[in-house]
Amino acid sequence: MIYINLFLQFFHIGLFSFGGGYATLPFLYHIAEVQKWYTVKQLTDMIAISSITPGPVGVNVATFAGFATSGIFGAIIATTSVILPSYILVIIISKALEQFESNKNVRAAIYALKPAGCGLLAAVGIDMFVNNVNLLGMFLFAILFVVSMKQKRDPLFYLGISAVTGLLAGFLHITN
C-alpha cells in the first residue's frame, strides 16, 4: 500500500531531520536511491523549484516529492506526515519547557546531532556534485564559489546566475 509507506517514510523524515532548511534532503535523497519513487535528477529539479517558491523549503520539497510519488493525495500525505512529529514533539515540549531546556542529556544529544546533520548534508552535496556536474558545470560552480567568497548573497542570486548560464549554454548546445 503506497500511501501507508509514504506516510511512514515522511513521518520518519520529520522525526529525524535536524538542522533546518535543507536537513530533509539527505532523507529524500536516500528515498530516491532505495524506494525509487522519483529519480535523483527529479529531486534536484524539485529542490531548485522549492528554493524559489514561497514557504519553508522543507515543506515545499516534501509536498513535491509526495506529488511525484502519487499525485495530489500523495502530496497531502507527505506534507502532513513530515509535520506530524514536529507537532507532537513541540506540544509535549511546550508542556515541560524548563525541563527540556536544562536537561543535560538533551543538550548532549543536540551537541552531537548538529555535526551529524552537517555531515549528512555534505555527503548529499558531494554525491550530487560527482554525479551531475560535467566540465561546464564545474566552470559554473567555480564562478559561483568565487562570488560566494567575496560576500554573502541571497540564494535567489545563485539560482538566477545558474538559470541564465543554463539558458545560454542551451542556446549554444554545450550543456552536455
Added chain:
Amino acid sequence: MDKSFYTIFKTFFKVGTMLLGGGYVILPLLQSELVEKKGWIDSDGLCEYYALGQSVPGIIAANISIFVGYKLRGQIGALSAVLGIVTPAFLAIILIASMLEEIVNLSFIQSIFWGVGIGVIMLLFLATKEMWGKSIVDKFTCFVFFASFILSACFHVSPAIIIILAIISGIVYRKIEPKIEEVQPNILEECEK
C-alpha cells in the same frame, strides 16, 4: 487582542507566503508580524522559540509556528499556526507540480534546470558551511561530522540510523567526559544572532 483560529491562521499564512529560499529569513518576518504588528509575544519570547525550534527535529519554520501558536491558544492555536505556515508552500508546489510535466520537456526549460541544478549544489555547499560554523566546536563534534559523512557517502547507511547513532554517542560521551558540558551550548544561546 484577537486570537481567533482565523486570525492566527491568517498571520502565519502571511509569513508563509513571504518566506523565500531557506528558512533563515523567518526571524525578521515573525518579529515584524507577531511582535511589532500583533504584539502577541515580545522579542525575547520569539528568540527563545527560535532557539527551541532548532532543537526539535523537523522543519524549523513549522516548529517555531507550533511553539508560538501553542503559547497563544493551546492546541487550537498550534493547529491554526502550522496550517497557516504550511498552506502557501503546499498550494504553490501543487500548482507548479501539476504544470511541470507539460513544460519540463521543452528544451530551454531543460537548459534552465541544468544550470539551476548546479546552483542548488552551491546552495547545499553554503548551507553545509554555515552548519559547520555553528556545530563543529571541538574534536568530538569533528569526529561525529566525519563519521556521519563516511557512513552516508561511502556505505549509504540510512540517515535516520546515523542520527540515532549521533544521539547515543553524544549522551555516552557526556557520561565519560563530564567536563565537556562546558562546551555544550545552552539551547537558548542561539538567540544572539
